[in-house]
Amino acid sequence: xxxxxxxxxxxxxxxxxxxxxxxxxxxxxxxxxxxxxxxxxxxxxxxxxxxxxxxxxxxxxxxxxxxxxxxxxxxxxxxxxxxxxxxxxxxxxxxxxxxxxxxxxxxxxxxxxxxxxxxxxxxxxxxxxxxxxxxxxxxxxxxxxxxxxxxxxxxxxxxxxxxxxxxxxxxxxxxxxxxxxxxxxxxxxxxxxxxxxxxxxxxxxxxxxxxxxxxxxxxxxxxxxxxxxxxxxxxxxxxxxxxxxxxxxxxxxxxxxxxxxxxxxxxxxxxxxxxxxxxxxxxxxxxxxxxxxxxxxxxxxxxxxxxxxxxxxxxxxxxxxxxxxxxxxxxxxxxxxxxxxxxxxxxxxxxxxxxxxxxxxxxxxxxxxxxxxxxxxxxxxxxxxxxxxxxxxxxxxxxxxxxxxxxxxxxxxxxxxxxxxxxxxxxxxxxxxxxxxxxxxxxxxxxxxxxxxxxxxxxxxxxxxxxxxxxxxxxxxxxxxxxxxxxxxxxxxxxxxxxxxxxxxxxxxxxxxxxxxxxxxxxxxxxxxxxxxxxxxxxxxxxxxxxxxxxxxxxxxxxxxxxxxxxxxxxxxxxxxxxxxxxxxxxxxxxxxxxxxxxxxxxxxxxxxxxxxxxxxxxxxxxxxxxxxxxxxxxxxxxxxxxxxxxxxxxxxxxxxxxxxxxxxxxxxxxxxxxxxxxxxxxxxxxxxxxxxxxxxxxxxxxxxxxxxxxxxxx
Ligand SMILES: Nc1nc2c(c(=O)[nH]1)N[C@H]1C(S)=C(S)[C@@H](COP(=O)(O)OP(=O)(O)OC[C@H]3O[C@@H](n4cnc5c(=O)[nH]c(N)nc54)[C@H](O)[C@@H]3O)O[C@H]1N2
Ligand SMILES: Nc1nc2c(c(=O)[nH]1)N[C@H]1C(S)=C(S)[C@@H](COP(=O)(O)OP(=O)(O)OC[C@H]3O[C@@H](n4cnc5c(=O)[nH]c(N)nc54)[C@H](O)[C@@H]3O)O[C@H]1N2
Ligand SMILES: [Mo]
Numbered sequence: 001x002x003x004x005x006x007x008x009x010x011x012x013x014x015x016x017x018x019x020x021x022x023x024x025x026x027x028x029x030x031x032x033x034x035x036x037x038x039x040x041x042x043x044x045x046x047x048x049x050x051x052x053x054x055x056x057x058x059x060x061x062x063x064x065x066x067x068x069x070x071x072x073x074x075x076x077x078x079x080x081x082x083x084x085x086x087x088x089x090x091x092x093x094x095x096x097x098x099x100x101x102x103x104x105x106x107x108x109x110x111x112x113x114x115x116x117x118x119x120x121x122x123x124x125x126x127x128x129x130x131x132x133x134x135x136x137x138x139x140x141x142x143x144x145x146x147x148x149x150x151x152x153x154x155x156x157x158x159x160x161x162x163x164x165x166x167x168x169x170x171x172x173x174x175x176x177x178x179x180x181x182x183x184x185x186x187x188x189x190x191x192x193x194x195x196x197x198x199x200x201x202x203x204x205x206x207x208x209x210x211x212x213x214x215x216x217x218x219x220x221x222x223x224x225x226x227x228x229x230x231x232x233x234x235x236x237x238x239x240x241x242x243x244x245x246x247x248x249x250x251x252x253x254x255x256x257x258x259x260x261x262x263x264x265x266x267x268x269x270x271x272x273x274x275x276x277x278x279x280x281x282x283x284x285x286x287x288x289x290x291x292x293x294x295x296x297x298x299x300x301x302x303x304x305x306x307x308x309x310x311x312x313x314x315x316x317x318x319x320x321x322x323x324x325x326x327x328x329x330x331x332x333x334x335x336x337x338x339x340x341x342x343x344x345x346x347x348x349x350x351x352x353x354x355x356x357x358x359x360x361x362x363x364x365x366x367x368x369x370x371x372x373x374x375x376x377x378x379x380x381x382x383x384x385x386x387x388x389x390x391x392x393x394x395x396x397x398x399x400x401x402x403x404x405x406x407x408x409x410x411x412x413x414x415x416x417x418x419x420x421x422x423x424x425x426x427x428x429x430x431x432x433x434x435x436x437x438x439x440x441x442x443x444x445x446x447x448x449x450x451x452x453x454x455x456x457x458x459x460x461x462x463x464x465x466x467x468x469x470x471x472x473x474x475x476x477x478x479x480x481x482x483x484x485x486x487x488x489x490x491x492x493x494x495x496x497x498x499x500x501x502x503x504x505x506x507x508x509x510x511x512x513x514x515x516x517x518x519x520x521x522x523x524x525x526x527x528x529x530x531x532x533x534x535x536x537x538x539x540x541x542x543x544x545x546x547x548x549x550x551x552x553x554x555x556x557x558x559x560x561x562x563x564x565x566x567x568x569x570x571x572x573x574x575x576x577x578x579x580x581x582x583x584x585x586x587x588x589x590x591x592x593x594x595x596x597x598x599x600x601x602x603x604x605x606x607x608x609x610x611x612x613x614x615x616x617x618x619x620x621x622x623x624x625x626x627x628x629x630x631x632x633x634x635x636x637x638x639x640x641x642x643x644x645x646x647x648x649x650x651x652x653x654x655x656x657x658x659x660x661x662x663x664x665x666x667x668x669x670x671x672x673x674x675x676x677x678x679x680x681x682x683x684x685x686x687x688x689x690x691x692x693x694x695x696x697x698x699x700x701x702x703x704x705x706x707x708x709x710x711x712x713x714x715x
Contacts, residue, residue: 006035006036006431006434007032007036008031008032008035008036008407008430009032011024011028011031011032012024013028014544016544017425017544017545018423018424018425018542018544018545018546018547019157019418019423019425019545020157020158021158023157023158023161025154025159025160030610030615031407033610033612033614033615034388034405034406034609034610034611034612035405035407035431037388037389037610037611037612037676038612038676038677039389039390039611039612039676039677040388040389040402040405040434040437041387041388041389041390041394041400041401041402041403041436041437042402042434042435042436042437043055043056043402043436044056044057044058044060044061044399044400044401044402045397045399045400045402046060046061046064046398046399047397047398047399053400058438058446061399061401062443062446062447062450063450064399065384065399065401065447065450066447066450066451068355068382068384068398068399069081069105069355069357069382069384069447069451070105070451071382072354072355072381072382073105073106073107075354076354077106078102078105078106078107078108079106079107079108079109079325079351080351080352080353080354080355081102081105081107081109081353081354081355081356081357082107082109082110082111082336082341082344082353082355082356082357083098083102083107083109083110083111083356083357083358083359084110084111084112084341084356084357084358084359084361084363085112085113085358085359085360085361085363086098086110086112086359086360086361087112087359087360087413087414088360088361088406088607088609089606089607089609090413090415091360091406091411091412091413092311092313092412092413092414092415093409093410093411093412093426093440093441093505093506093508093509094359094360094403094409094411094439094440094441094443094444094505095359095360095440096311096414096441096488096508096512097440097441097444097445097488097489097492097505097508098357098359098440098444099485099488100444100448100485100486100487100488100489100490101357101444101447101448101489103485103486104448104451104453104485104486104489105451109324109325109336109353110334110335110336111335111336111337111338111341112335112361113338113361113366114313114314114333114335115332115333115335115336115337115338115699115700116277116337116338116339116366116367116368116700116701117272117273117276117277117700118276118314118333118700119316119332119333119335119337119698119699119700120276120281120282120285120332120695120697120698120700121271121276121282121285122314122315122316122332122333123282123316123330123332123333123697123698124282124285124286124289124571124574125289125316126315126316126317126318126332127318127568127571128286128289128293128567128568128569128571129306129560129561129562129567129568130318130560130561130562131306131307131559131560131561132306132307132309132314132315132417133289133304133305133306133307134304134305134306134307134417134418134419135156135268135269135270135304136266136268136301136302136303136304136305136419137156137162137163137166137268137270138157138158138162138165138302139266139301139302140172140264140266140267140268140302140303141171141172141173141264141265141266141267141302142172142173142174142175142260142261142264142266142267142268143166143172143173143174143175143267143268143269144175144176144177144261144267144268144269144270144291145174145175145176145177145178145184145269145270145271145272146177146178146199146203146269146270146271146272146274146275146284146288147177147178147199147271147272147273147274147275147276147278147284147704148178148184148270148271148272148273148274149178149180149182149183149184149185149272149274149600149601150163150184150270151163151182151183151184151187152182152183152184152601152602152603153272153601155270155272156270157418163184163187164187166187167187173189173190173260173264174187174188174189174190175188175189175190175192175257175260175261176188176190176191176192177192177194177199177202177203177274177275178191178192178193178194178274179193179194179195179196179274179662179665180193180597180600180660180661180662180665180667181193181659181660182660189260190253190256190257190260192206192247192249192253192254192257193248193249193662194247194248194249195247195248195662195664195665196278196595196597196664196665196704196705197278197279197280197587197595197704197705198246198247198248199247199274199275199278199280199284199287200279200280200283200284200287200578200581201243201244201246201247201581202243202244202247202249202254203284203287203288203291204235204238204243204287204578204581205238205240205243205244205247205249205251205254206254206257206258206261206291207235207238207258207287207290207291207294208235208236208238208240208243209240209254209255209257209258209259209262210235210258210261210262210291210294210295211232211235211236211294212235212236212238212240213255213258213259213262215258215259215261215262215263215295216232216262216294216295217294217295217296219296220296220298221294221296221569224298224566224567225293225566225567225568225569226564226566226567226568226569226570227568227569227570228294228569228570230569230570230575231290231294231569231570231575232294234575234578234579240254240255243581246581246584261291261295262295264295264297265302266297266300266301266302266303267291267292267295267297267302267303267304268292268297268302268303268304269288269289269291269292269297269304271284271285271288273599273601273703273704274597274704275288275704276700277599277700277701277702277703277704277705278702278704278705279585279587279695279702279705280577280695281695281698281700281702282574282695282697282698282700283574283577283578286571286574287578290569292304293567293569294569298556298567299553299554299556299557300553301553305419305420305553305556305559306419306556306559306560307416307417307418307419307422307549307556307559308416308419308422308516308519308520308523308548308549308551308559309414309416309516310414310416310422310424310509310512310513310516310548311414311512313414313415314333315333316332316333316334317334320334322334324336324337324340324344325344325349325351325352325353326340326343326344326347326349326351326352327340327343327344329699330697330698330699332698337694337698337699337700338363338367338368338699338700338701339367339368339691339692339694339699339700339701340691340699341353341363341367341373341376341691342369342372342373342375342376342691343691345376345379345380346372346375346376346379353380354380354381354382355380355381355382355383356377356380356382356383356384357384357386358383358384358385358386358387358393358397359385359386359387359403359440360386360387360403360440361393362387362391362392362393362608363393364377364391364392364393364395364396365391365392365393365608365673365674365684365686366607366608366686367686367691367701368686368689368690368691368693368694368701368703369648369686369689369690369691370392370684370686370687371648371649371687372691373686374396377393377396377397378396382398383396383397383398383399384397384398384399384400384401385397385399385400385401386400386401386403386440386443387400387401387402387403388402388403388404388405388437389611391608391611392608392674392675392684401438401443402434402436402437402438403437403438403439403440403443404433404434404437404438404439405433405434405437407429407430407431408429408430408431408432408433408434408437408439409429409433409439409440409505410426410427410428410429410439410503410504410505410506411426411427412424412425412426412427412509413425416548419551419556419559420550420551420552420553420555420556421527421547421549421550421551422547422548422549423545423546423547423548424539424545424546424548425542425544425545425546426503426506426509426539426540426542426545428501428503428543439505441492441504441505441508442505444489445489445492445493448486448489453486454483454486454489454490454493458482458483459490459493459494461474461477461478462474462475462478462490462493462494462495463494468533471494471495472514472533475490475491475495475510475511478490487508487511488507488508488511491507491508491510491511492504492505492507492508494507495507495510499540500540503540506539506540509536509539509540510536513532513533513535513536513539514532514533514535514536515532516532516535516548516549517529517531517532517535518532520549520558523549523550523551523555523558524548524549526549526550526551527546527547527548527549527550528547528550529546535548573697587702587705587707588664588707589707591709592645592646592647592707592708592709593664593707593709594630594664594665594666594707594708594709594710595664595665595666595705595706595707595708596644596646596666596667596668596688596705596706596707596708597665597666597667597668597703597704597705597706598668598685598686598688598689598703598704598706599668599669599670599671599685599686599703599704600625600667600668600669600670601669601670602619602622602669603618603619604616604617604618604619604620605622605669605670605671605672606671607670607671608671608674609671610671611674611676612676613674613676613679613681613682619656619669620681621654621672621681621682622653622654622668622669622672622673622681622682622683623653623654623655623656623669624642624644624653624654624655624656624666624667624668624683624710625656625658625660625661625666625667625668626642626655626656626657626658626661626666626710627657627658627659627661627662627663627664627665628657628659629663630661630663630664630666630710631655631657634710634711634712635712635715636655636657636710636712636715637655637657637715638655638656638657639654639655640654640655640712640713640714640715641653641654641655641712641713641714642655642710642711642712642713643710643711643712643713644666644668644683644688644708644709644710645708645709645710645711646688646689646690646706646707646708646709647690647707648687648688648689648690649687649688651683651684651687651688652683652713653668653682653683654682666708666710668683668685668688669682669685670685672684672685673685673687685703688706688708689701689703689706690706693706
């Protein structure tokens with residue numbers, strides 16, 4: 001990266017990088033709009049009586065916030081404090097220290113964006129094999145994307161390069177299930193252009209095709225799974241022609257795709273928001289996984305595999321049945337479902353949440369039903385937001401703390417999800433922190449110090465340890481003492497200052513590295529690290545990242561977490577739900593006849609990371625995409641304005657007539673409707689969504705399937 005006076009002049013990929021090998025997406029190349037945005041925060045802010053914010057010193061802010069959190073804890077209990085966020089897209093290092101603050105406060109309720117997209121999938125993963133899957137599109141003979149547009153949203157290494165390679169290779173095929181003819185669908189051999197919200201029928205028909213054509217991998221099922229009989233029996237009776245009609249895809253096309261998948265030597269599958277934020281999402285996650293499981297596409301190159309973790313960010317534990325305090329909603333992967341957060345606050349239930357700590361997230365903008373989220377934040381006793389910018393959420397905080405940007409501090413992502421070679425990258429800062437800002441690890445450390453939870457005496461044995469070995473021993477001691485819950489903080493205070501190049505924030509990785517080496521000793525050794533200490537050293541000394549674990553394909557079985565080491569194919573509750581597909585289900589109505597996909601990824605969307613609208617070279621207003629047929633019927637023209645109305649609200653949106661859309665389906669982009677220097681650009685999708693419109697199992701929102709009415713405002 002070429003910097004000049006803190007400006008990012010030129011950004012290039014790192015050819016030596018372990019994961020990307022120099023590949024970048026267009027978002028990365030325009031990061032100066034994030035780094036040097038005009039609304040960067042440079043001082044802690046406190047809300048005054050009149051609602052305005054005033055600048056205060058860090059010392060005052062830390063002392064007062066620690067005091068307010070203590071008050072909430074003492075009055076109601078730590079359980080009434082909800083932590084939201086903990087690391088934005090690909091930046092999780094700071095969030096690792098939040099655990100210490102929470103444990104110090106006796107708090108444990110957490111939520112983040114995963115609980116509005118992936119928790120249903122995690123729950124299915126946990127039932128089937130108790131692990132997390134890694135597709136391998138680089139080598140797959142057949143690649144399947146369900147409700148995922150990787151041309152725009154990436155989501156696996158070197159996405160566009162790999163998609164083009166697949167397209168060029170006549171021996172490989174691409175299957176896309178998407179109601180929209182996306183850029184990815186343009187490259188597909190099989191585009192199953194479902195009607196929105198009908199994936200369960202399409203996938204069940206595909207699976208039934210595989211079963212009824214005799215393409216099931218019986219040897220794999222017999223050797224490695226349990227429960228297949230119930231699944232196969234049910235699929236044998238599915239009327240494919242009927243289901244094809246329901247999802248609007250030609251029966252022949254479904255059968256030929258089933259044959260292609262069923263006869264390929266390797267198949268990889270990835271689902272994403274198009275189904276995870278649509279009706280029947282948990283069932284659909286299950287069907288997706290059956291597609292590779294019934295065809296034995298596992299534990300081989302080009303198939304789906306399970307992988308190691310440095311820090312397991314996304315695991316559901318089936319032995320625990322955690323429930324939220326007010327609504328009793330299931331907390332998959334220990335997370336409060338995003339959609340129930342307002343219900344857990346806006347009530348007089350004695351166990352309601354009373355305070356929120358929000359870091360690296362903008363829930364007022366990103367969670368369903370923004371008006372209700374604002375109301376919920378305003379109803380809390382105390383809200384603190386840690387962010388780089390004055391966001392829609394920060395405006396509702398009592399205190400706002402300015403964070404150093406992702407390029408001003410040590411950072412790393414814990415989304416290390418690859419197999420057989422899983423990688424990790426600790427990124428050094430590129431420029432000094434903007435004056436007035438602090439990194440999250442430092443912010444959490446100051447808050448914990450202010451809470452007075454740890455004394456100098458507690459830390460003395462760690463400070464005094466002179467050798468690596470003595471430190472490791474002292475740390476093991478600390479981990480079996482009252483300090484255990486505060487381990488990240490303890491490492492930050494003791495090991496942190498000794499780390500080279502000011503990499504104090506990397507201290508928490510010491511523990512992660514040791515745990516990783518203990519959990520996967522052979523795979524870590526194969527990757528070239530003798531033990532946990534060596535792994536930690538490698539992390540610190542590798543500016544382009546390291547290989548964390550190295551396996552053979554057959555080793556993926558080590559990552560199967562079921563007690564008998566088998567994949568448990570039958571999930572009774574979801575098999576029951578599959579049976580309900582025999583009757584039709586429709587979510588639109590006469591009043592709201594359109595399906596609105598509220599929040600689509602396009603070339604110039606990046607969640608709410610880039611607030612400066614000038615980063616968007618095209619589609620600057622974030623148009624409502626609508627089919628030519630619907631536009632004509634409504635008298636809408638390109639550049640005209642439409643009124644979009646849902647049960648929850650109305651917004652005006654610029655119109656783009658787009659023949660990629662099918663009639664009855666309209667889409668708004670994600671991440672628009674941000675205010676920047678008091679100007680608002682585009683439409684905020686969650687002004688239109690309803691927090692009750694959610695999956696009954698996982699609580700995840702149905703943002704891709706919001707019943708809506710469209711009217712002409714101006715032609
Ligand atoms: N450029 C860009 N890239 C991003 C992001 C960004 O903001 N901008 N955000 C990142 C994040 S946080 C995430 S989670 C990922 C998400 O990545 P994706 O899931 O790929 O993103 P979306 O465009 O939201 O939704 C994917 C597709 O779902 C389709 N869809 C809508 N309704 C249905 C349906 O009923 N059935 C099916 N099968 N498909 C449907 C849409 O047409 C769309 O093509 O992207 C990441 N990458
Ligand atoms: N209707 C609808 N809603 C959606 C979606 C949709 O498709 N439709 N998509 C959903 C999805 S998949 C996701 S992942 C969420 C994303 O929504 P959120 O999880 O709320 O996250 P982001 O929009 O990525 O914003 C992250 C915040 O972090 C701040 N930030 C950036 N860098 C730093 C830093 O270094 N430190 C700190 N402390 N803060 C920083 C940014 O300013 C921003 O406010 O949105 C969801 N909301
Ligand atoms: Mo996401």
